[in-house]
Amino acid sequence: MPEPGMPGAGRRWLPRSTEGWLTLVILVFGGVLGLATDTFLTFANLFDLLNISAFNAIMAVGLLVVLVAGGIDISFAVAASVVQYLTAVTVMQLGGGNWAIGLVLASAFGFMLGAINASLIYYFRIISIVVTIATFNIFFGLLMFFTRGRSIYDLPDWLLDRIIVFEFETPGGDFAFLTLPVVVMMAVVVATWLFLNRSSLGRQLYAMGDNAEGARRVGINIAAMHFLAYGWLGVCAGIGGLMQAHYVQEVVPNALYGRELDVLAAVVLGGARLGGGRGTILGALLGVTLVTMTQNGLNLMGVSPYAFQMVVGLVILVAITMSNLEGLEAFIRRFRSGRARAEAGRQG
Amino acid sequence: MPTWGFEAVRGGATDAAPRILAVEHVSKVFGGVQALVDVDFDVLEGEVHCLAGENGCGKSTLIKIVSGVHAPEPGAVLRFAGERVEGLTPVTARRLGIQVIWQDLALFPEMTVAENIAFEANLGGRPRWVDYGAMRRTAAQVLERLGVTLPTGRPLRELGIAQRQVVAIARALVAEARLVFMDEPTASLTQAETRALFEVVHRLKADGIATVFVSHRLAEVLEIAERVTVLRDGRMVGVYPAAELTQNRLAELMTGEAHEAVVRAQDRSAGRVVLEVEGLARAGEYEDVSFSLHAGEILGITGLLGAGRTEVAATLFGLTSPDRGDIRLDGRELRLGSNRDAIRSGIAYVSEDRLSLGLVQPQSISRNIAITVLDRLLGLLGLLDPEKERRLVAGWVDRLKIRIGRPEDAVATLSGGNQQRVVLAKWLATEPRLLILDSPTVGVDIGARAGIFQIVRELAASGLAILMISDEIPELYHNADRILHMRAGRLIGEFQPGEAPIEAIEAAVHA
Amino acid sequence: MRAAFTRLLRGQGEILGLLVFFAVVLVFFGLTTPRFLAAGTFQSIAFQLPELGLLTLAMLLPILSGGLNLAITFTANIAGLAMAWVIQLGGGPEAGLMMVLLGTAAALAVGALAGGVMGVVVAFVGAHPILVSLAMMIFLRGLGEFLTRGGDISGFPPFIATIGHGTVFGIPLPLLILLVAALLWQVLLGRSRFGFSTYMAGSNLEATRYSGIDTRRVLVLVYVLSGVMSAVAGILMLTRFNSVRVGHGEAYLLITVLACFLGGVDPFGGFGRTAAVVLALVILQTIASGLNLMGAHQHLATALWGVFLIAVMVGRWVWQRWSWRAPG
Structure with a gap:
C-alpha cells in the first residue's frame, strides 16, 4: 500500500495527517451545509445525528480492530442481525431478562460468530475476505431461513423503552436529547481505545498487522490475536445490534444487510489501511461523522437518498487516489506521452 | 586449484x-x-x-x-x-537470554522507536496496561548504555536502516540478552555506520554480553x-x-x-567502446560518474553497500532517470523512459535480488526464460506458439547447462546456481550488447560459482560488454579486466587486477 | 503408449477430480430427486449457466492478476441500464435493431469505463484491489439506485428476447455466447502475451516489471476486460428478464468466487485455468438446479453456498498439506 503522503504535505498550512484532512473537510462541509440549509446546524439535528450514528460508530471501532490486525471482515453487519435474533429469542425464553443479561448475551453471541471467522482464517489459512464473504452468506441465509424473513415486534419492555440520558430545550423550542445507544457507543469507543492503545494485547495486535513475520519472531501468539481481533469485532457487532434493535424497537432480519459497506467505507476513509498496522479510533470516528453528515446533508438539501451511496463510493475512490498523487501524475504523464507518440506516428 | x-x-x-x-x-x-x-x-x-x-x-x-x-x-x-x-x-x-537480530530485523515500522525498543513490555499472554512513560525511559536508558541518540518519539519507518539496526540491538538488550546473534548486520551499512555498530558491540562486551x-x-x-x-x-x-x-x-x-x-585481466581498451557514461548524477544516490566499457570487457564495480553501485545500475537499466549526464550505447545517446526502453536498446540487468526481482519464483522455468522475448515467440494470429517457447527454453537449458527436471517445474525448485543460470538465460535470450550483473553470486553455492563465472567469461569472449557489481573483491579480482572503486556515490579509483595486489584493493575499499 | 497416457494425465489432475465430483453430484441428485435426470433440468441449466458463467469469467482475470473485482454484478447492472437507456431513447418497444446495437455498444463501453477506472487506480496508485473495487461497487450501486429509484426498467422490442431465450440447432443462444466468451478467455490466457503477463504479474508484479513487461498496462487491461465481460453478462440479463433492476444478480458474487476457487484458481493469483473454472461452474449450476428441484429454500441455498465455499477452501488446504508432505 502506498504511504498516505497526503497532497501538499510540504505546504505548511495544510493538514499533514488523514485525521487533519478529515477534520478540515468536515468543518468546510459542515459550514456549507449550515449556510445551505437552515436545519443542519441546529442542536436538534446534530443530536439526532449522534443518536442515529451510534450503531455505525460502534461497528466502526470494532472493524478498526480487525483492519489494524491485518484482516478484513464484511460479515459483521449480518452477524449483528443474527445476534439480535438470538438475544431476543433467548431473553424471551428466560422470561424477559434485563439490560445486563441482554448485553452479556449479545456480547457472547457476537464473540462466538467472530470466533468462527477467526478459526477459519487462522487454522485453514484462508484469506479473510473469502472467509467473510462465505460467512456473510451463511449467517444471512440461515437467519432468513429460520426466521422465514419475519420480524419480531414482541420484545421485552426493557428493550423497548427509550432511555433518554440527557435532554434540553433548544432556544428554538425543539427538544434535543441523547439516548442510551450514544452512551453505550461512548463506552465502546473508550474501551476499544484503551484496548488498542493502552493494553499490551492491543499493541501485540498492532504489531501483528504491522509485520506479521516479525510478530511471530518475537513470540506473539498469532492464533490468540486472531480470536481477539475478530472476537472484539463480534462483541461490538453484538452490542451494536442490540442498540439498533432498541433504537428502532423491533428486530428485522434484513435490516442491517448492506450496512457493512457504509461502515467499512467510513473506517477506510478514516485512514485505516487494508493490510494492517495503521488506523486510529479518531480517524474511524471522523470517517463515520463524514459519512453520516453526507447522508444527512444530502437529505436536508433535498437530494435523492439514492444519491448517497454514489457519493460515498466516489469519495472513497477519490480519497484512495489522492493518497498517492505520484501515481496519478505518472498516469497523466503516460497518457499525454502516449497521445504525443500517437500524433508523432501520424505525422511520420 | x-x-x-x-x-x-x-x-x-x-x-x-x-x-x-x-x-x-x-x-x-x-x-x-x-x-x-x-x-x-x-x-x-x-x-x-x-x-x-x-x-x-x-x-x-x-x-x-x-x-x-x-x-x-x-x-x-x-x-x-x-x-x-x-x-x-x-x-x-x-x-535464557539468547537474542537473534535477523537481517530483516523483525521490527514494527508504524510504531515509535521507543515502543519498538521496549516492545518486550508488551509481550506475554497476560493483559496489562501499557506505560508509555516507562517505555520511553527504558528506551532512553538502553540507548544511553549504547551511547547512541535516536528520535524515540518518531515512527520507526522514518529511520534509516542503520538506525533500525541499533533499535533492534537495543530491543535485544531490554530483553536482558546474554548472547546476541547478529545476522549480517553490516550488509546494508555505510562505513561510518559500521564503525558505530562496532562501537555498540564493544559496549555489549564491556557489559559481559557475548556477541x-x-x-x-x-x-x-x-x-x-x-x-x-x-x-x-x-x-x-x-x-x-x-x-x-x-x-x-x-x-x-x-x-x-x-x-x-589465475588473474585473467587483460587490456581491452583497443576494443570498440560499447557503453560510455559521462558525468552521470542523481541527487542523493550518485554523482559525477564517468566510465567507458569496451566490447569483450568485464568491468567490475566494487565498494561498500550503499556506495551507489546498484543505483547507477538502476539508471543504466532505465528504472530511474539521472538528473544530469549522458549515457551512450554504441555511440548513440540513450534516453530511457523505462526498463523496457533499456531492454529494447540491448541492455540486460541481472538483479542482486533474485528472490523477489530476478525471477517469478512460483512460476515455471519455461515461463521465466520466455518472459523477456515474448515478441519472438508469436506464431499464427499473433498468438504465442508453445513449440517456439519449448525450443527457446530447450536451447538455453542446453547452452547454459541448466540442470532441471521439467521445464514446467516452478523455478523455485531449483538450486541457487541453477536459478542464476535461468536468470542469465532469460537475459541472454534478448541478445543484449551490455550485460549488467549485480552481485551475481548472492545465494549461489560455492561449488556453483565457478560455473557461473565461466559462463560470464565466455560471454565476454564472444564480444559482450559486461558490467559486474560485487562486494566480493576476490570474485572481481579473478574475473574482471578492470575494477572501479565507488564510495559515497562517486567513483574514486581504478585497479588493474594483477598489477595491484588483492590486499591493496581490499584495504582501499574497507578503509 | 503408457508414457503418453501418463503425460496426458499429468497436470489434468484437477480436471479429473472435478469430473469425478460432477459424477457424484449427478448421481446424488439423480437418486434423491426423481425429476432431476430429465431433459428439462439440463435445458434450464443451459439457460441459467451463462449469466453466472460470464460473471465468473469477469472475476477470473482480476484474481489471476493477484486482485479481486467485487464490482462485477453492479457493473453488469449499470451496463444493462446504459443499454436500456439507449433503447428507450430509440423508442422503447418500437426501437429498431440499430438502436439495440447502439445500446449494446453503450453497455460495453460503460463496462470498460468502470473497469478502466478501477484498473488505473489499482495499477498507478497501487491501491488495494479489494478496496478499489468495493468503492466502485458502492458507487455503481448508488448510481443505479439513483437512476432507477430502485425500480425496474422495462419495455424493450420483443426481438430482444430471442437472444435470451432462442436456440440455434437446439443449443440455447446464451450458452453459445458463454462458450464463445470462455473460448476467448482460454485463448487470451493460454496463448496471448497479455495472458502470459497476467499470470506472471499475479505471482510477482515487481519481478515481472523488471523483466520488461508493462505491468501497469496489463493491470489496466485486466480490469477493463473484467468490466467488459461483466457488461456482456448485464446485456444477457436484460434480454433474459426483459428488464433491468439494480441489485439483480447480487448473490452471484459469492458463486463466482466459489467457482474460481473450486476450479483450482490460486487465491493469491498467478495460477488457474479457464477450462477447470468452466467445469466448476457447470457443477455449481447443476447443484443449484438440483437444490431448486429439491425445493430448497432460497435463503437456505445461500447459506449452503457459503458452507460450500468454506468447504472448498478447507479442502484445498488439506490437499496442499498432503501433497506438500507426500514427496518428502
Whole structure:
C-alpha cells in the first residue's frame, strides 16, 4: 500500500495527517451545509445525528480492530442481525431478562460468530475476505431461513423503552436529547481505545498487522490475536445490534444487510489501511461523522437518498487516489506521452 | 586449484572464560540436503565471536538451531551457561537470554522507536496496561548504555536502516540478552555506520554480553572478532583466534580455494567502446560518474553497500532517470523512459535480488526464460506458439547447462546456481550488447560459482560488454579486466587486477 | 503408449477430480430427486449457466492478476441500464435493431469505463484491489439506485428476447455466447502475451516489471476486460428478464468466487485455468438446479453456498498439506 503522503504535505498550512484532512473537510462541509440549509446546524439535528450514528460508530471501532490486525471482515453487519435474533429469542425464553443479561448475551453471541471467522482464517489459512464473504452468506441465509424473513415486534419492555440520558430545550423550542445507544457507543469507543492503545494485547495486535513475520519472531501468539481481533469485532457487532434493535424497537432480519459497506467505507476513509498496522479510533470516528453528515446533508438539501451511496463510493475512490498523487501524475504523464507518440506516428 | 581439507579443529575454546553456549554434534537435513554436518560450536561469556563462511555454508541454519527456530537432528548436545538444554523453542531461547537480530530485523515500522525498543513490555499472554512513560525511559536508558541518540518519539519507518539496526540491538538488550546473534548486520551499512555498530558491540562486551557476528566480509570479521568459527558446505572447518588469521588465509578457509588463483585481466581498451557514461548524477544516490566499457570487457564495480553501485545500475537499466549526464550505447545517446526502453536498446540487468526481482519464483522455468522475448515467440494470429517457447527454453537449458527436471517445474525448485543460470538465460535470450550483473553470486553455492563465472567469461569472449557489481573483491579480482572503486556515490579509483595486489584493493575499499 | 497416457494425465489432475465430483453430484441428485435426470433440468441449466458463467469469467482475470473485482454484478447492472437507456431513447418497444446495437455498444463501453477506472487506480496508485473495487461497487450501486429509484426498467422490442431465450440447432443462444466468451478467455490466457503477463504479474508484479513487461498496462487491461465481460453478462440479463433492476444478480458474487476457487484458481493469483473454472461452474449450476428441484429454500441455498465455499477452501488446504508432505 502506498504511504498516505497526503497532497501538499510540504505546504505548511495544510493538514499533514488523514485525521487533519478529515477534520478540515468536515468543518468546510459542515459550514456549507449550515449556510445551505437552515436545519443542519441546529442542536436538534446534530443530536439526532449522534443518536442515529451510534450503531455505525460502534461497528466502526470494532472493524478498526480487525483492519489494524491485518484482516478484513464484511460479515459483521449480518452477524449483528443474527445476534439480535438470538438475544431476543433467548431473553424471551428466560422470561424477559434485563439490560445486563441482554448485553452479556449479545456480547457472547457476537464473540462466538467472530470466533468462527477467526478459526477459519487462522487454522485453514484462508484469506479473510473469502472467509467473510462465505460467512456473510451463511449467517444471512440461515437467519432468513429460520426466521422465514419475519420480524419480531414482541420484545421485552426493557428493550423497548427509550432511555433518554440527557435532554434540553433548544432556544428554538425543539427538544434535543441523547439516548442510551450514544452512551453505550461512548463506552465502546473508550474501551476499544484503551484496548488498542493502552493494553499490551492491543499493541501485540498492532504489531501483528504491522509485520506479521516479525510478530511471530518475537513470540506473539498469532492464533490468540486472531480470536481477539475478530472476537472484539463480534462483541461490538453484538452490542451494536442490540442498540439498533432498541433504537428502532423491533428486530428485522434484513435490516442491517448492506450496512457493512457504509461502515467499512467510513473506517477506510478514516485512514485505516487494508493490510494492517495503521488506523486510529479518531480517524474511524471522523470517517463515520463524514459519512453520516453526507447522508444527512444530502437529505436536508433535498437530494435523492439514492444519491448517497454514489457519493460515498466516489469519495472513497477519490480519497484512495489522492493518497498517492505520484501515481496519478505518472498516469497523466503516460497518457499525454502516449497521445504525443500517437500524433508523432501520424505525422511520420 | 588446491583445495583445503576439513581440518575439523574441535572445541577450540581456551578455558580463559566460562562458555555461555556450547553445542556439539549438530546436524540438520532439509528435504534430503545436509545443511549442517556434525558441527561443534561454542561462545565464551562476553566474547565477540565471528561465524564466517560463504552464502549457503550453514551459518543461518546454525543460528536457527541455537535460537530454537529449527530442531537439530537427534544426537546434538546443547549447553547454555553450563546447563544442558533440551527441546529449545524460540520462547525458551529468549527466556535464557539468547537474542537473534535477523537481517530483516523483525521490527514494527508504524510504531515509535521507543515502543519498538521496549516492545518486550508488551509481550506475554497476560493483559496489562501499557506505560508509555516507562517505555520511553527504558528506551532512553538502553540507548544511553549504547551511547547512541535516536528520535524515540518518531515512527520507526522514518529511520534509516542503520538506525533500525541499533533499535533492534537495543530491543535485544531490554530483553536482558546474554548472547546476541547478529545476522549480517553490516550488509546494508555505510562505513561510518559500521564503525558505530562496532562501537555498540564493544559496549555489549564491556557489559559481559557475548556477541556472535555473522559476516562474510573478511576485513570486518578480523577487526571485530576475538575468535572465528569457519563453516563451509555445512561442515565445520575450524575455530581460529582472529589474531592468527590474515584476510587471505580466512578467504582460503571459507572458500576452500587458494586465492593466488589465475588473474585473467587483460587490456581491452583497443576494443570498440560499447557503453560510455559521462558525468552521470542523481541527487542523493550518485554523482559525477564517468566510465567507458569496451566490447569483450568485464568491468567490475566494487565498494561498500550503499556506495551507489546498484543505483547507477538502476539508471543504466532505465528504472530511474539521472538528473544530469549522458549515457551512450554504441555511440548513440540513450534516453530511457523505462526498463523496457533499456531492454529494447540491448541492455540486460541481472538483479542482486533474485528472490523477489530476478525471477517469478512460483512460476515455471519455461515461463521465466520466455518472459523477456515474448515478441519472438508469436506464431499464427499473433498468438504465442508453445513449440517456439519449448525450443527457446530447450536451447538455453542446453547452452547454459541448466540442470532441471521439467521445464514446467516452478523455478523455485531449483538450486541457487541453477536459478542464476535461468536468470542469465532469460537475459541472454534478448541478445543484449551490455550485460549488467549485480552481485551475481548472492545465494549461489560455492561449488556453483565457478560455473557461473565461466559462463560470464565466455560471454565476454564472444564480444559482450559486461558490467559486474560485487562486494566480493576476490570474485572481481579473478574475473574482471578492470575494477572501479565507488564510495559515497562517486567513483574514486581504478585497479588493474594483477598489477595491484588483492590486499591493496581490499584495504582501499574497507578503509 | 503408457508414457503418453501418463503425460496426458499429468497436470489434468484437477480436471479429473472435478469430473469425478460432477459424477457424484449427478448421481446424488439423480437418486434423491426423481425429476432431476430429465431433459428439462439440463435445458434450464443451459439457460441459467451463462449469466453466472460470464460473471465468473469477469472475476477470473482480476484474481489471476493477484486482485479481486467485487464490482462485477453492479457493473453488469449499470451496463444493462446504459443499454436500456439507449433503447428507450430509440423508442422503447418500437426501437429498431440499430438502436439495440447502439445500446449494446453503450453497455460495453460503460463496462470498460468502470473497469478502466478501477484498473488505473489499482495499477498507478497501487491501491488495494479489494478496496478499489468495493468503492466502485458502492458507487455503481448508488448510481443505479439513483437512476432507477430502485425500480425496474422495462419495455424493450420483443426481438430482444430471442437472444435470451432462442436456440440455434437446439443449443440455447446464451450458452453459445458463454462458450464463445470462455473460448476467448482460454485463448487470451493460454496463448496471448497479455495472458502470459497476467499470470506472471499475479505471482510477482515487481519481478515481472523488471523483466520488461508493462505491468501497469496489463493491470489496466485486466480490469477493463473484467468490466467488459461483466457488461456482456448485464446485456444477457436484460434480454433474459426483459428488464433491468439494480441489485439483480447480487448473490452471484459469492458463486463466482466459489467457482474460481473450486476450479483450482490460486487465491493469491498467478495460477488457474479457464477450462477447470468452466467445469466448476457447470457443477455449481447443476447443484443449484438440483437444490431448486429439491425445493430448497432460497435463503437456505445461500447459506449452503457459503458452507460450500468454506468447504472448498478447507479442502484445498488439506490437499496442499498432503501433497506438500507426500514427496518428502
